Amino acid sequence: MIVGLGNDIVDISRVDERLEKRILTEEERENKDGKITKEYIAGRFALKESYFKALYTGISGNSFQDISFLNRRDGSVFLMLHKYKPSKNGIYNFVYASLSHDSFAYATVLLEKIEGKVFIGIGTNLGKREENIQKALEKLTEISKIVSVSNIIETEPYGKTDQPTFLNCVVEIDTNLTPNALLEELLRIEKEMGRIRIEKWGPRVIDLDILFYGNLVLKNENLTVPHYDFENRIFFVKPMLEIAPDFVHPISLKTMSEIFDELKSKSLNNNMHPLNSWEF
The missing domain is CATH 3.90.470.20 (4'-phosphopantetheinyl transferase domain)
Structure with missing residues (x-):
């Protein structure tokens, strides 16, 4: 519309x-x-x-x-x-x-305004990981309509490697919240689920990231969208490929399929991202 x-x-x-x-x-x-x-x-x-x-x-x-x-x-x-x-x-x-x-x-x-097309990355590597993801999805239904959810994948930690492996997925939602209001709600959900921010890239019960808000590009002191490092993170790219292969990154104008192929080539050449991250 x-x-x-x-x-x-x-x-x-x-x-x-x-x-x-x-x-x-x-x-x-x-x-x-x-x-x-x-x-x-x-x-x-x-x-x-x-x-x-x-x-x-x-x-x-x-x-x-x-x-x-x-x-x-x-x-x-x-x-x-x-x-x-x-x-x-x-x-x-x-x-x-x-x-x-x-x-x-x-x-x-x-x-x-197009229905859906707001994508949230979900990650967890502490506690009962599958239950953490399910609880996060339930809480997201309280603030939005869930359009689609990717399969859950397991990946090695990114940035800080001396911690447990992660379970990740991406959910597409439809929301009438503005981007910053959505961020506030995601931070509230993280806090309610027991996330404590101690160190950058450290272990977490739950992590909720706004990956894309349609094709909007936002940059302010609280929020950067699209996610600033999206194209280097298999745990974002692969689930996005599954549920929205033709979605276009608003800055690079590359589809999720193109981004996945580039990241796969780069990462495999550098022996990165084990745990069959590239397999469906």
């Missing part, structure tokens, strides 16, 4: 380059290869105005610093949210952006 649509047009010749500090984020400055031009500023201005219009709020209550429009390696544009705000029509989990230039910068942003 489409929940927002906005477009904007900017006359590039009328852009004052002094607007750079107001319009551009640090991420956008770093993303620009070379000198910041009027065309670049005009494009970001048009894209951000289009996004605010898609929220049906306009600039009121928003800041140009809340969002970044960045280019992928192929030149295509994607939105990075530093603050997620629902549209007046509700929650969205997909954003599409288009930008064209001649003497004007033309931008369009569309917001969409």
Whole structure:
């Protein structure tokens, strides 16, 4: 369901380059290869105005610093949210952006809510592991609708290796929670199940990670989505391959099948990830 649509047009010749500090984020400055031009500023201005219009709020209550429009390696544009705000029509989990230039910068942003497509990674290596996963799934039903669940796999610990092996799976959910509200609920569930955070990558009763929230890209002090290290973690990639092989990573634009094949080749060459992690 489409929940927002906005477009904007900017006359590039009328852009004052002094607007750079107001319009551009640090991420956008770093993303620009070379000198910041009027065309670049005009494009970001048009894209951000289009996004605010898609929220049906306009600039009121928003800041140009809340969002970044960045280019992928192929030149295509994607939105990075530093603050997620629902549209007046509700929650969205997909954003599409288009930008064209001649003497004007033309931008369009569309917001969409697609059922499911929010993926949570579940891991456990303490206590009764199978029961931990089942309990976590039960608690997830209290805050969302479960769409699909992968099989459980066993993998060696990642990062800190001197600890028990893990059981992992991925669950696809449908939710009306914003990304940060969902994170708060997952942290609450972890705490209720007895997780104590002592050391990075250490043993845990339960671990709940937001892997993807549709095709949204978010980066703020509390949350990074997609998961920052997704493409290097077999215990995320393999379950995702099982339940959503054609799902596309919103930054690399690679499908789960492509990511799995690349990780498999890399890991097997380095003798990584035993316990038949590559077998179905």
